[in-house]
Amino acid sequence: MTNGTVDDGDRSARDFAHDFPFDPAYGRTLNELLRVPAPDAPADFDAFWRSRYEAARAVDPKPEVGRLVEERDGARIHEVSYTSVGGVRLGGWLVLPAEGEAEHGFVVGHGYGGRDQVGPDVPLPLPRSAAILPCVRGMADRGLLPGVPSVAAEHVLHGIASRDTYVIGECVADLWCAAAALLELVPELNGPDPRLGYLGVSFGGGLGALALPWDERFAVGQLTVPTFGNHPLRLTLDCVGSGAAVRRYHAEHPEVVDVLSYFDAATAAGRLGKPVLVAAALFDPSVPPPGQFAVYNALAGARELRVLEAGHYEYEGTRQEQAGLDAATADFFARVLR
Template identity: 45%
Template sequence: MSIPTRHPFEFDPTYGMTLDALLAIVPPEVPAGFDTFWGGRYAHALTVDPKPTISESATSHPNWLVRDITYTSTDGFLIGGWLLVPRDGPVRRGLVVGHGYGGRDAPDYDIPVEETAILFPCFRGLSRSARKPISPDAAWHVLCDIDKPERYVIGGCVEDLWVAVSALAAIFPQTDGRIGYSGISFGGGIGALAIPFDTRIDRGHLIVPTFGNRPLWLTLTTIGSAASVQAYRRRHPDVLETLRFFDAATAASRIRIPMLMAVALFDPAVAPPCQFSVANALPKSNYNEIFILDAGHFDYPEAEAQHAALMAKVGQFFRTP
């Protein structure tokens, strides 16, 4: 391992924690009503007809048919994104891919999967799903309706993921029950919240996930979205009561499908203790794996090699059965 020792930050992005200390972190206590809150939202999301619309994309790729896609999520919110379909071979599986808080400008063409249709939705308020009054700026997006648990934008983004699964299954019925999810950072946190309640998702891959261990998340210095919520909390100290229902570590303790987690020892945007809180919350089983990165949201010498090793595992993890 080669954890960065030189960086421009005025704080330590390792938070002084060793790997052993990170692996010993336990998730926070589950708030009463947590499962009912999310189970009800999931049941409602299942009633939504996504009405996916597919059109030719301005971009092309030698291995993929690239399509623009829109679908209707909860609250009638129109979600935009991309759909990749393999040029050769059948479609046997589906994969929904979530993005970080920077949004998404294009699909990822290097995901090493075969016989798989890949849907890249842009979560509400961001990139192709930008719409007022939601700000596309992460620092403001994360605060949208934070004082209203039923309306908080993070919950809407979780519903966007569930409806993305519905849209993919509607386009390719043969993938129903064989749809995976992969998400990084913001998309990792959204995935942790969504996966436990969606029985149609059969495996998940989360990379440096945010929103884990909210009590801790609110205390650790960061350049990520937590910073704006920490500032908000100074004026509204009761916000933690809402955030406890949007805790990725709490939700991860409910996951019962195979998971491949990638968590970092150094990360200025998503504090490693919060990432490891999500990973540590997963049930201990032979089909869950934790992949350790030297750093997240930061360039480092071994980044390319570690990314290649992780992608090899991803290809194996999502291999068509």
Template identity: 50%
Template sequence: MSIPTTHPFAFDPTYGTTLEELLAVEPPEEPEGFDAFWEARYRKALAVDPRPEFSRSEFSHPDWHVLDLVYLSTGAFRIGGWLLLPQKGQVRRGLVVGHGYGGRDRPDFDLPVEETALIFPCCRGLSLSADPAISQNPSWHVLHDIDKRDSYIIGGCVEDIWLAVSTLVALYPWLSGHIGYSGISFGGGVGAMAIPYDPRIDRGHLALPSFGHQPLRLKLPSVGSAEGVQEYLAKHEDVLSTLSFYDAATAARRIKVPMLTAVALFDPAVAPPCQFAVANAIPKFNEIFILDAGHFDYPGSAEQEAGLRDKIGQFFRVS
């Protein structure tokens, strides 16, 4: 292991926890009505016709047909992104690929998958789905309507993922039940909330998942979106009444499909105890891949990321 020992942060991004302690972190107490809340949102999302529109992309790749994509999500929100179709072979699987809180400016052409249709959506308010009413700064985006449980923006982002799945199913109806989800950081946390309620998703990969164990997330010093929520908490003590319904670890307890979860021992942006709370909560079929650090460059990171990428390719391989 090569966990960083020098860093510029005023706090310890390992939080003094050992691997044994991290593997023992459990999800927080959950609010009454958690399932009813998300099941109702899924039913609402499933009723939306995504009406996808395509255009030629400025990007090209020898292995992929690349199309710019726009589809409708809940609240008639227009979601931008990309659709990649294989140049060779048939479309036998689907994959929705989430993004971190930095958004996304291009599709990832290096995912080691074949015979797969990939959608790279930009969640509402970010990158190609920018909106003048929503800040793209993670510390502000994460606060958008946080005082309103039913309209908090993170819930809309989960619905954007479900509508990406609906878009794949509209294009290739035989893919329902053969669609994977892969997301990192912000996308990992959103994915943990999306996967358990959508039976069309048959497996998922979450890396450095955010939004896990919200009570810990509100306490452990962090940078980025978590810091923004902590600063908000100082003036609005009732914020947990909303966030308890948007807890990735609580949602992960409901996941019933095979999962590959990558979590870090050192991370200044998503505290490791919060990441492990998500990974530990998944009841079965979960492989945990441990990284020395997340959201931080470190010696050996390229080798670890290459190893993880190989795992991802095997995990989403068409059978």
């Protein structure tokens, strides 16, 4: 385990000044966070996800490259669209090397709220890389769909009454279909060995944990402050954002725990045998740290940990911490995707 900024296991979150009506560190030391388990899986958890993956792989993504948006950091950035499950067309951005063929490929997930531009996702972790940055269904700017809420607190509840209609499962499929679109548009990435990496933050981190175990096209992943970890525990922890919406729904519909058990990122991580770098925070008002660490703790393969002071919270050292994480991520992918 690479501990990044870890000094010792008794380390606790900084005493940040805040006005939340709860403790975003949840009173846990690093040692305690490193012992948070994953919940038990439903008996047909694996079969459920393998079936959804097979359905996504059967989709012809029909990718279309749009206009050139900008060229910077050794990359050309285009608009792109593709087809996902249910026949929906989704948009995003395609990143290609400005010169030469791509040697690596990435699918880059986004946080709740979507993305309206490429922003800091470029430069990519490795030079001479291609990437697709999709907007999953319902999310701005290029994933908006009639009938699917675009507000996080509503989106996270869309179709939640059944495992077969819950939007989170469809968002995972959107990532699988994005990978298919990238491999069709950048044929040099196809080969006998997996050459794709995944990066995801928060919402995208949780989706990545759910997507990666079943998809042999990915060799490696990096998940930052991943959500959806250990739902039974999350439902007991106060927070803000989409997690709070699920807690409120659960208070009136306790049976939803049965659906959520199929969408637990920590449970899925127990099936994830590929190398994964997790960046988990000691203090986070939106994604409770116990859930983040549950994802890391459950990983079945080679794993590395970068401990962050805070997630979803700006403080004086945020930029410096992000720069350190960017460097660690680049080093990680350089070692694994060499």
